Amino acid sequence: MGLKLMCVVAHPDDECFAFGGALALAADRGIETYVICLTDGQAATNRGDAATGAALGAIRRDEFRRSCEVLGVTQHELMDYQDGRLESVEFPAAAGRLVERMRQFKPDVVMTFGGDGGLNTHADHMIASMLTTAAFHWAGQEKRYSDLGVPHKAKRLYHLTAKFPIPDRPTPMMMPWTVTLDIRSVQKRKTEAFREHVSQAPLMERTRDFFAKYGAEEFYTLVATDVPQPARHTTDLFDGLS
Ligand SMILES: [Zn+2]
Numbered sequence: 138m139g140l141k142l143m144c145v146v147a148h149p150d151d152e153c154f155a156f157g158g159a160l161a162l163a164a165d166r167g168i169e170t171y172v173i174c175l176t177d178g179q180a181a182t183n184r185g186d187a188a189t190g191a192a193l194g195a196i197r198r199d200e201f202r203r204s205c206e207v208l209g210v211t212q213h214e215l216m217d218y219q220d221g222r223l224e225s226v227e228f229p230a231a232a233g234r235l236v237e238r239m240r241q242f243k244p245d246v247v248m249t250f251g252g253d254g255g256l257n258t259h260a261d262h263m264i265a266s267m268l269t270t271a272a273f274h275w276a277g278q279e280k281r282y283s284d285l286g287v288p289h290k291a292k293r294l295y296h297l298t299a300k301f302p303i304p305d306r307p308t309p310m311m312m313p314w315t316v317t318l319d320i321r322s323v324q325k326r327k328t329e330a331f332r333e334h335v336s337q338a339p340l341m342e343r344t345r346d347f348f349a350k351y352g353a354e355e356f357y358t359l360v361a362t363d364v365p366q367p368a369r370h371t372t373d374l375f376d377g378l379s
Contacts, residue, residue, distance in 0.1 A: 140375055141169045143244035143291070145235060145269040147223060147261035148178045149201035149215070150334045154344070155255060155297055156248060157208055157327035158320025158355040159374060164209025165323065168375070171212040171242050172205055173235070175265055180221035185336030194220075196336050203333040207326060212242070223264035228271070233282050235272035240286030245378055247273050248357065251296035253309035266296060273361060294361040295374060301351050303344065314356035316371050321353050328352075 142163045144156050152160065152172050163170050177194035178201075187193035198215050205213040216234070218226055239247070249269035254262040275281040277290035298312040320327065328348075331341055357374060 139167055139169060140246070140378060141171070141242060141244045142374070143239065143242055143247045144170065144172045145247070145249040145265055146172065146174050147250070147259065147265040148176055148181070148220060149174055149197040150178070150204070150331065150337050150340070151250075151255075151262070152201065152210070152213075153204045153208060153327055153330035153334070154348075155250070156355070157330050158318055158323055159248065159357070160208045160210055161323035161326045161330075162318065162320060163374075164211075166375075169211045170209070171238070171244065172210050172214070173238060174201055174213070174215045175218045175223060175231075175268075176220040176261065177201075177215055177217070178220050180219075181337065183337050183339045185338075187336065193336065197334070200334045200336060204330040207330040207333060209326075214238075221261060223261040223268075226264070226268075228268065232268050232271045232275060233285060235268060236276045236282045237285040239272060239276035239291065240289045243289050244291045246293045246295065246374055247291050248295040248297065248374070251298050251312045251358065253298075253311055255297060256299050256303050256306070256309060258307045258309045270294065270296075270360070290363065292363050292378060293359060293374070295357040296360050298356045298358050300354070300356055301347075303347055312358045313368075314370075315359045315368055316357040316374055318355040318357065318374070319353065319372065320355055324352060
């Protein structure tokens with residue numbers, strides 16, 4: 138059995154602008170990937186030609202699918218939570234849906250945002266982080282959600298972090314990273330995936346200089362693992378796993 142990576146995000150485009158390098162690198166190594174996006178992005182500032190929230194949601198669902206295809210994502214799913222409202226989801230139920238998928242897919246590695254909410258400190262990103270972190274632990278525990286499949290313990294949980302804040306935006310309280318990913322070999326693909334989000338083109342424009350300067354690397358922090366160890370720095374999310 139090959140390695141498997143699960144990634145949980147909040148909005149269509151998170152999968153590429155935040156995690157695109159890690160996902161494309163995994164695809165190149167034949168690692169199976171599953172991206173879960175919790176909302177369809179109806180509350181976005183950039184709305185393209187969409188007249189209603191529902192229309193924007195439909196457009197962004199399609200953009201998400203195309204972006205995942207560019208990144209070589211094996212399996213992707215867009216859930217039905219309200220964009221901008223993840224704070225008010227019923228926590229145990231939403232985490233349970235992730236537990237169920239973790240038990241079905243059986244990832245070795247899970248990744249999501251950090252508790253800071255990522256570079257733009259979005260509250261939806263924070264809640265995605267907390268739901269995924271809870272689900273990661275609960276998926277392996279027999280007493281939790283015993284009606285939602287056989288317990289599965291993924292081996293590692295990573296949170297996304299960053300080395301530099303985006304200028305003119307609120308500065309997140311960034312976690313120290315333990316993994317520096319050199320994504321130069323897939324950087325073009327990450328940009329191409331971002332381009333599939335046509336409705337978010339103004340965002341791409343605004344962040345162009347930032348990604349040109351810092352886009353060769355992604356940063357992650359190992360936040361949970363089955364092997365007790367001191368924090369150490371690596372350059373691979375899967376080092377030592379086979
Ligand atoms: Zn987002």
